[in-house]
Amino acid sequence: FTSGSVALGVKRGFCVAAAVEDGKVKVGDVRKGRVRSFQEIPHTGRSGWVNLLRFWREDRFRQLHKHMERTFSALGPIYRENVGTLSSVNILLPADVAELFQSEGLHPRRMTLQPWATHREIRQHSKGVFLKNGEEWRSDRLQLNKEVMMSGAVQRFLPLLDEVARDFCRMLQVRVEKEGRSLTMDPSPDLFRFALEASCHVIYGERIGLFSSSPSLESQKFIWAVERMLTTTPPLLYLPPRLLLCLSAPLWTQHATAWDHIFSHAEARIQRGYQRLASSQGGGFVAGAAGGQYPGVLGQLMEKGQLSLDLIKANITELMAGGVDTTAVPLQFALFELGRNPEVQEKVRQQVRTSWAQAGGDPQKALQGAPLLKGTIKEVLRLYPVGITVQRYPVKDIVLQNYHIPAGTMVQACLYPMGRSSEVFEDPLRFDPTRWSSGREEGRRAEGSGFRSLAFGFGARQCVGRRIAENEMQLFLMHVSGNSRKNEIRKEGSGKTGTKKAHFPL
Numbered sequence: 001f002t003s004g005s006v007a008l009g010v011k012r013g014f015c016v017a018a019a020v021e022d023g024k025v026k027v028g029d030v031r032k033g034r035v036r037s038f039q040e041i042p043h044t045g046r047s048g049w050v051n052l053l054r055f056w057r058e059d060r061f062r063q064l065h066k067h068m069e070r071t072f073s074a075l076g077p078i079y080r081e082n083v084g085t086l087s088s089v090n091i092l093l094p095a096d097v098a099e100l101f102q103s104e105g106l107h108p109r110r111m112t113l114q115p116w117a118t119h120r121e122i123r124q125h126s127k128g129v130f131l132k133n134g135e136e137w138r139s140d141r142l143q144l145n146k147e148v149m150m151s152g153a154v155q156r157f158l159p160l161l162d163e164v165a166r167d168f169c170r171m172l173q174v175r176v177e178k179e180g181r182s183l184t185m186d187p188s189p190d191l192f193r194f195a196l197e198a199s200c201h202v203i204y205g206e207r208i209g210l211f212s213s214s215p216s217l218e219s220q221k222f223i224w225a226v227e228r229m230l231t232t233t234p235p236l237l238y239l240p241p242r243l244l245l246c247l248s249a250p251l252w253t254q255h256a257t258a259w260d261h262i263f264s265h266a267e268a269r270i271q272r273g274y275q276r277l278a279s280s281q282g283g284g285f286v287a288g289a290a291g292g293q294y295p296g297v298l299g300q301l302m303e304k305g306q307l308s309l310d311l312i313k314a315n316i317t318e319l320m321a322g323g324v325d326t327t328a329v330p331l332q333f334a335l336f337e338l339g340r341n342p343e344v345q346e347k348v349r350q351q352v353r354t355s356w357a358q359a360g361g362d363p364q365k366a367l368q369g370a371p372l373l374k375g376t377i378k379e380v381l382r383l384y385p386v387g388i389t390v391q392r393y394p395v396k397d398i399v400l401q402n403y404h405i406p407a408g409t410m411v412q413a414c415l416y417p418m419g420r421s422s423e424v425f426e427d428p429l430r431f432d433p434t435r436w437s438s439g440r441e442e443g444r445r446a447e448g449s450g451f452r453s454l455a456f457g458f459g460a461r462q463c464v465g466r467r468i469a470e471n472e473m474q475l476f477l478m479h480v481s482g483n484s485r486k487n488e489i490r491k492e493g494s495g496k497t498g499t500k501k502a503h504f505p506l
């Protein structure tokens, strides 16, 4: 992760919106050369199958972010790509993303992750918001928003995340004390446990004891299953899953088995949650009646009864699958960046300490008083985005970089190259959480600058777990870095892929 920033080879086109009228680009404008045609967009080769072969041969699936960065450098700020059965238009400038966002419609659509969808279909599981589209998606999504996105929901689940973050720090402190003066460790397994413990507490209202000296093997297996499911997804995206299923291809079998495991883990906990709630309410669910205690997202959805049990299961399983790697990996990068930028770490720590002292023990107030925590997370996700693209299918014709994009084309905002582009960010490789502070000049650097922080996607279809993830990560950093004067994070080792070890001295 030490590459240079993206230098764009082509100048930006002129005013994009002028040629679109009533959702259609005027044919005359295309013919007269005012707007260039779709076919003229620079591309990486016409044959999707030849490209797919190249991807396999050069192992590009694991380096897709680098491939995109290189391609933008070579072809400019927009290019087309066909790989296997998929075709996309790729963009990275905020003004273009803003244009895309304006044409996403009432039911925004992402690229379907076909292997995930095929798994649900062959096992006859319902789909959750991640895989649904249209009105079906919207009606589930509105229910979920109430439980995980709205400010009332955040207030309900924040104390649960705070409890898990504090316990994690206590466990770390005990380890530091046992080790003597300092502790050097690979934080990765602990971060995954932290993320799973936090997810289970918020989603099921249940602590699962992952910080004990003998955490359960079942939970470890769940973590492995999520990792296996995620690593087998990219190569499967470009091949028809049903064909692989017929051939019993090992890649497909591994993928489907990983999903089966994720489903059975969720199923067992949902059953337990159901029984717990039923017994606490004498057999029937009444909204808000679980003894006044917050019963977790699952309990809330069951109490309200607006979604069928089947849909609750589908959505809860997706929340669980989406909730572990997504926060554990950025936290690892946060430790890495804070470790190798001690002056930034000190600034964050100072702000956290002051805020903590003024917050009177209220974690939400403490977070609000320490905006550098939010800046740190934004900065980590800018440099190391979890999902490297956000895709949409515009519902009307649009013009990007002066090229005609017909409605229904898959357009991807490429987050990794955007985060490292010097056209979009000043000194892009510098880790600087203050660049997100309000009033900083840089905020106005690029046109459409509201569309520079896109790690959670945008609009009505943005990440539904966003508030859980942001608060979970910020509380973790608050407790690990600032709450105790003793915790100072140092980076140890020099692994190519980021943090090898974190060092916590007394």
Ligand code: HEM
Pocket (backbone or CB within 6 Å): 110, 129, 130, 131, 141, 318, 319, 320, 322, 323, 324, 326, 327, 330, 381, 385, 386, 387, 389, 390, 391, 454, 455, 456, 457, 458, 459, 460, 461, 462, 463, 464, 465, 466, 468, 469
């Ligand atoms: C750093 C952490 C995370 C990042 C960067 C992230 C990123 C994303 C992105 C980019 C999308 C697509 C949004 C779009 O199309 O505009 C998404 C969707 C989604 N995420 Fe996350 N996510 C994170 C954490 C989580 C967590 C903790 C959960 C569950 C608790 C979760 C559950 C979901 C679900 C269910 C969707 C589909 C939403 C829909 O289509 O309506 N994510 N996420």
